[in-house]
Amino acid sequence: MLTKKITRQELLIIAASRQIQNGDVSILGIGLPIIAGAVAKKTHAPEAVLMMESGICDFEPRVLPMHVADASATRGYGYATDLFSVFSTITYAGYLDKAFLGVGQIDKFGNINTSYLGTPPEAPRISAAGGAPEFYGYAKKTILTMKGGQFVNKLPYLTSPGYLGGGSEREDSGRYTPGSGPSILLTPKGIFKFDEETKEMYLDALFPGVPVETVKADVPWDLKVADNLGSFPVPTDEEIKALREFSPRASFSSPVAVQLVFENFKRRIAAKKAAQKAAQK
């Protein structure tokens, strides 16, 4: 049941959170994935094993981490290992159920660019590969999220291979965990899935209030649309409470959140100065 007012950002987080099942071994990146994981762990998936690639495994999300080795995730975690082990003994060895990856640019077969908008060294940078190519290659399922990214026909730089040229190309190459690859893409406009045969991306559900045409306008190819378009899952009060307890700022868009944090910081400094003045008198 939902009785609270919720924001667009919250709806997207809850949609991601629902992708984690109880008992899943999941790797979480900074930002939306970690918040989604925290909500899942506090609600429907208390036995989910949440990990970050620095080797902090089976942790209890308490405070929003700023990076994947953040000390705030080390109060009470079950398995202290390292990055090499996360990728080898856990991921490549076949024990990683879910990976969450952020997208810069994506093509119709789920190949991803997070590196350069062209050919280096002259091209502008997006960021870089991080852990994405290997998690994408060997997690049993990958959940993609894209905020402010782009759909493109041809990636100028392919950082993390998805279904390559589509069809069975990924499977046939023998380089990936069988059955792996992107299972879903979540954006502030819709939910996308991949056709079982062709591996081509299609629109599966619409964000509330967003028409199909708006989604299609972002996509440079003729986007296929599911016969029965679904909708985003409706959050429960319990989920929204868990989300806000974990990260109050996650309810806002990132510029607004940054502004709110900055204003709080300014108030704090002003209060300190006022107290100093009062003490001098």
Added chain:
Amino acid sequence: MSDKSGSKVMTTKEAISKFVNDGDSLITGNYNESMPMSLLFEIIRQKKRGLTYYSQSGSFDGEFMAYSGCMEKMVSAFIYKWGGSKRGGIIEQYQRAGKIQVEDYTNFTYNARLAAGAFGYSYLPVLPAIMDSDVFKIRGFMGDKKFGVTTCPFTGKKTPVVPAANPDVCVLHVQRADKFGNAQHWGGLGSTVHACLASKIIIVSCEEIVEPDIIKSSPHHTIVPGFRVSAVIEEPFGCHPFEIVGFRGLDTAMFSLINQAFKIDGGMDAFFDEWIYGLSDRASYIQHYIEVFGQDMLSRYNARSYYSAPANYGIPFQSGWDINGISNDIGVDMEGLEALIAEKGELVDVN
């Protein structure tokens, strides 16, 4: 005897001037957390030049090393644009302008190069998905030697490999170490252990230098053995504004200031003058922080203790003799042993 025996306690200034040379390859051991900022600031102050800098994680250390002019080449797996999407990152700007060269790896392949280096191998297999990525196909200054492909002698499968990396110097910040350099660190280790053990010289700064007894009772926390370490520096707040488990959290106030410096014209010069060139060492840095932000702000990030359950390393006998002076296995005292030796030993005359 190893040239790395005995006490290695010295100052940050001494360690950097003694062990970091122009043209060296330098690696930051820490992964995102507990970054060795005091050591890096000193490298910047001493104006080391032509460094090849290894840093995995996209923290502002790489941006600082580029902006300072210390760094000529960079090896990384993640680069964050600290100037934001409009202004871009310093590494990004310098790379595009040809002022520095950057070689991009993934987190795993970056780590695998260090693992190979640490194990003494010349290369190490990496995960085959990389062969479909432009990280594999597009080469920077490593050229043909960025990745290779070999054939597994057992399965016949084509296997991508990376060459070993053995940086000249590793800088590392940890919770505690003894004077010999046995360094203990806990938290998100990332590729820290491989980064250290792959390197020829390891410089350790720590929150506190402790007695060797502390190390011996908690060896599972030792990530680098003393015999590999060249310098130990007791440097409280050596990783500030980064966090270190058990001491303090990430200082968001200082991070805000640094974020601002990246985003305004002249911000970086002003920051470098005020916080790096204008201060001689870490103690004066912290003093300056207290003047600017106040002691309350600094204390706000102090960790609330949460102790690990002690592991019991106890054993039944502390020597070949029990507490009553009776041999554990033969069942006699020392006098009894000597009598037995005279009676049953194969005596030899050495005089």
